[in-house]
Amino acid sequence: MTELSGRERVQQDADQRGVSIEFAGRGPARSVEEAAAALGVEPGDIVKTLVARAKRTQSASEAELVLVLIPGDRAVDWAKLRRAAGFKKMSMAAPEEGLEATGYRPGSINPFGTTSTLPVYADESISGRIAMGAGEPDLNLCVESAELFESFGVTTGDITRQSLS
Numbered sequence: 001m002t003e004l005s006g007r008e009r010v011q012q013d014a015d016q017r018g019v020s021i022e023f024a025g026r027g028p029a030r031s032v033e034e035a036a037a038a039l040g041v042e043p044g045d046i047v048k049t050l051v052a053r054a055k056r057t058q059s060a061s062e063a064e065l066v067l068v069l070i071p072g073d074r075a076v077d078w079a080k081l082r083r084a085a086g087f088k089k090m091s092m093a094a095p096e097e098g099l100e101a102t103g104y105r106p107g108s109i110n111p112f113g114t115t116s117t118l119p120v121y122a123d124e125s126i127s128g129r130i131a132m133g134a135g136e137p138d139l140n141l142c143v144e145s146a147e148l149f150e151s152f153g154v155t156t157g158d159i160t161r162q163s164l165s
Contacts, residue, residue: 006104006135009113014143017151021112022142023134032072039131039140046072046140047132049109051098051118052081055089065093065101067111069122069132074160084157085121108133110141111152122149124156 004012007023014021029035036043048070053063066085070076082090095106103115110133111120126145134141149156 004113006108006113007139009103010110010135010141013113014141017112019112019143019147019151024131024140024142025138026140027138029138035131035140036072041131043073044071045128045130047122047126047130047145048072049111049133050076051093051101051109052076052090053093053097054085054087056087058088060088063089065097065116065118066090067102067109067114067118067120068159069111069120069126069154070160071123071125073163074123074125075163077159077161080157080161081121081159084159085119085155104133104135105137108135108137108139110134111148112141120152120154121159122154122156123160124158125160126156 024039026035026038032043032046036046050068052066052068054066055063078090101116102109130145131140131142
């Protein structure tokens with residue numbers, strides 16, 4: 001049995017969930033701004049998928065991993081995210097933790113076809129048609145955010161702040 005590519009895993013999961021997605025090749029991009037320009041969209045229309053480590057209590061020895069969806073032109077506000085998600089401690093997961101939990105490298109992470117089922121939190125400002133990583137480098141997927149959120153039972157809230165860049 002051959003292993004599915006990232007794109008194939010994404011498509012298969014989207015099909016199983018009944019979510020309509022489209023792929024858009026954008027070529028190499030070193031920033032959200034470069035990716036947005038290649039796709040002909042605004043940076044805020046690209047949604048970054050981050051993997052975060054979360055602990056329910058300060059003294060918890062084990063961390064849980066969660067996915068966090070934020071607009072490309074915003075940054076996570078960790079205090080707001082902790083409150084919205086009910087965790088005492090949260091931080092970015094190491095790239096290798098994200099790869100192990102999702103099967104995707106940073107920049108291509110998205111909720112579809114991940115190797116682990118993770119809870120998903122999203123900023124409440126995300127709406128309409130969005131672009132996000134698609135499981136492979138230089139590729140994005142486009143999806144209606146409402147379909148994505150419903151399919152994954154996404155918890156939304158005010159979890160971001162203005163980006164410093």
